[in-house]
Amino acid sequence: MLTYLETKELAQERRQLTDRLKEIIVERLDLEIDPKLITDDQPIFGRGLGLDSIDALELFVVIEDEFNVTVYDDNIEVFSSINKLADYIVENTEE
Amino acid sequence: MKVVMDVNEIKKTIPHRWPFLLLDRIVELKPGVTGVGLKNVTISEPFFEGHFPNESIMPGVLIVEAMAQLTAVVYCKGALEAMKESNEEVAATAETVAEDIDISSRVGYLVSIKDMKFMKPVVPGDQLRLRADIGKSYGILSKVKVSAHVNHECVASGVLVVSQRPE
Structure with missing residues (x-):
């Protein structure tokens, strides 16, 4: 069991990661949206953030540049939401 | 300057033809990775007739097209090498491969033009x-970094995104 403080710390770390992801995506993909308005479970493609398959390439490059994490071609569901993307980055980052 | 591919070889690699073949020569080539090509601009180009009647300027979009054609050459040559490697028998008769398989039909599409500057x-x-x-x-x-220089001075640069032709 985690203590309250540990849980709080984990939540804060997670929040930092998702906030950073949103800012990076907005900046690098030139989106006209306030990063704070993106929710963690909102779909990134299609009706969610309105990104298309061409933006997927840029997103792939951004994640590799910023987090040193590679998303493989058959793993496109990683890009389905900020939460999924954050999960993937945490799982694949070597501490 | 070394000629890596002359115009006849370029024509075997990409399907573009007059008045739209905007690549005269390839002088450096690492198939699938990088390439340097030349395009000599002359007053006889058909586009100067209208662009513009009183001031001849090569349209920026045609510089981009020339960059895209060079990209197609680098890409197709890369695909050809990959095919050769995957088939050793074919490698023995490398010369005939280029003729047997119409590599120019494999040229993909231009998908995006980003941050293009015309200096x-x-x-x-x-x-x-x-x-x-x-x-x-x-x-x-694939993302492709492209540039065009005249007399060592950069006249245009940017990023293209190209797609393979879906199988």
Whole structure:
């Protein structure tokens, strides 16, 4: 069991990661949206953030540049939401 | 300057023809990775007739097209090498491969033009030295860094995204 403080710390770390992801995506993909308005479970493609398959390439490059994490071609569901993307980055980052 | 591919070889690699073949020579080539090509601009180009009647300037979009054609050459040559490697028997008769398989039919599509800057007008008499560096790929898309120089001065640069032809 985690203590309250540990849980709080984990939540804060997670929040930092998702906030950073949103800012990076907005900046690098030139989106006209306030990063704070993106929710963690909102779909990134299609009706969610309105990104298309061409933006997927840029997103792939951004994640590799910023987090040193590679998303493989058959793993496109990683890009389905900020939460999924954050999960993937945490799982694949070597501490 | 070393000629890596002359115009006849270029024509075997990409399907573009007059008045739209905007690549005269390849002087450096690492198949699938990078390439440098030349395009000599002359007053006889058909587009100067209208662009513009009183001031001949090569349209920026045609510089981009020349960059895209160079990209296609680098890409197709890369695909050809990959095919050769995957089939050793074919490698023995490498020369005939290019003729047997119409590699030019494998040229993909231009998907995106990003951050393209045109620093200086290109006019008759200029020789464009085009450069394409193929970068990261995701799925069937690849990012390509491109530039064009005249007399060692950069006249245009940017990023293209190209796609493979879906199988």
